[in-house]
Amino acid sequence: MEILLGAVIIIILLALVGVDIWYILLGVIAIVALAALFTAGLFAVGTVMLLRAKRCFGEFLRFDEGKRFEYAVYSIDGVEYGNIFPAEMVMRERLYKPGEPVKLRLTKKGSVFDRNAFLTTMIGLPVSLLITAVFGGGLAFLLGLI
Numbered sequence: 493m494e495i496l497l498g499a500v501i502i503i504i505l506l507a508l509v510g511v512d513i514w515y516i517l518l519g520v521i522a523i524v525a526l527a528a529l530f531t532a533g534l535f536a537v538g539t540v541m542l543l544r545a546k547r548c549f550g551e552f553l554r555f556d557e558g559k560r561f562e563y564a565v566y567s568i569d570g571v572e573y574g575n576i577f578p579a580e581m582v583m584r585e586r587l588y589k590p591g592e593p594v595k596l597r598l599t600k601k602g603s604v605f606d607r608n609a610f611l612t613t614m615i616g617l618p619v620s621l622l623i624t625a626v627f628g629g630g631l632a633f634l635l636g637l638i
Contacts, residue, residue: 518634525627532620538576538613542605545597550604552588555579564588566596566604573602577609 506516550566550573561578576599580587587608597605605613632638 518631521627521631521634525624525631528620528623528627532617532624535613535617535620539617541576541599541601542597542610542613545599545605548596548598549593550596551592552590552594554590555588564606566594566606568596568598568604573598573604575606575609576603577605577612580608 503516503520507513548568550568553565553567553572555562556565556574558574563577564575564579566573566575573596594606597610599605629638
C-alpha cells in the first residue's frame with residue numbers, strides 16, 4: 493500500500509513539474525514490464541529448483557516464523573524441512589492438516605515445495621512471462637520500435 497501511495501505522489505509531482513503525461517505513462521508501463529520480468533526470473537529459478545527436486549512424502553508439523561514471512565514446516569523421515577514459499581493465510585485448516593501424508597518435493601538446499609508452492613510456481617512463471625510480453629510489447633509499440 494505504501495508503494496502504491498508513493499507512486500501516486502511521484503506521478504502527481506511529475507505532472508505538477510510539467511512532465512508530459514505521455515512520458516509518465518511510458519514510465520509506468522516500463523516499470524510494470526521490468527517488475528514482471530524480475531518476477532518471471534524468480535519463478536524461473538523456482539522452476540529449475542523444482543525440476544531438480546526429489547519427490548517424496550512428508551507430514552505437516554507446524555508453522556515457523558522466518559525473517560520475512562511465516563512458513564510451513566514438514567517432516568520427511570524424521571527430519572524437518574521448511575517450505576520455500578510463505579504459508580497460506582486463507583483456509584489454513586483445510587490446506588495444512590497435521591498427521592496426513594503430503595506429496596512434497598525436496599530441494600538440494602534443504603527446503604521443500606508443497607502443493608501450494610508447486611502450483612504457485614507452475615502458474616506464476618507463464619503468467620509473469622505473459623505480463624512481461626504484453627507490457628514490454630506495448631511499450632515497444634508505443635515507442636515505435638515495432
